Amino acid sequence: MALSQGWVKRYFKAFCKGFFVAVPVAVTFLDRVACVARVEGASMQPSLNPGGSQSSDVVLLNHWKVRNFEVQRGDIVSLVSPKNPEQKIIKRVIALEGDIVKTMGHKNRYVKVPRGHIWVEGDHHGHSFDSNSFGPVSLGLLHGHATHILWPPERWQKLESVLPPERLPIQSEEDCLRGSP
Secondary structure: OHHHHHHHHHHHHHHHHHHHHHHHHHHHHHHHOEEEEEOOOOOOOOOOOOOHHHOOOEEEEEHHHHOOOOOOOOOEEEEEOOOOOOOEEEEEEEEOOOOEEEOOOOOOOEEEOOOOEEEEEOOOHHHOOOHHHHOOEEHHHEEEEEEEEEEOHHHOEEOOOOOOHHHOOEOOHHHHHHOOO
16 A cells, blocks of 8 residues: 555645746747747738638748747738737738728728738628727737747648738829829
8 A cells, every 4th residue: 555655645745846847838838939820810811721611721820930020021920900909810911011091991002011010801801800900019019920820730730921912002102192003
């Protein structure tokens, strides 16, 4: 009996040591390096959730890349919603600071993205709550860069940073005044 209690005690002690090491390591990894997230809604169709409400894609979010605000036009990013800090949204980066973008339904036809901000939009323009609704987004709201679709298995793939040709930013204010993209 004493022998079996010694084994249980050693097992419990080893488990506790492993647990108290593994949990902080896992939490740090998920907070600083990467995590997975389920994508809901139609705003990023057809890139994400092409099946509509029947399925939800699960993506890998790279926190490491956005920690220094290293984003490019075309990246799919997760960010804290500017209108609801309790919610995270996923959108495509359309323009970077200093770019002039032709908006789609924003109160101003053209917007120059201020320093420290980006312009984000969903791929499914009719069903997206994005910068056209709330304006440029502070880089401080970035949460992660979506790099891969992990689920469902048949959609497993690397996400490419592609900017639709019709959403290229306008390069100068003179182009903006002339009305040409």
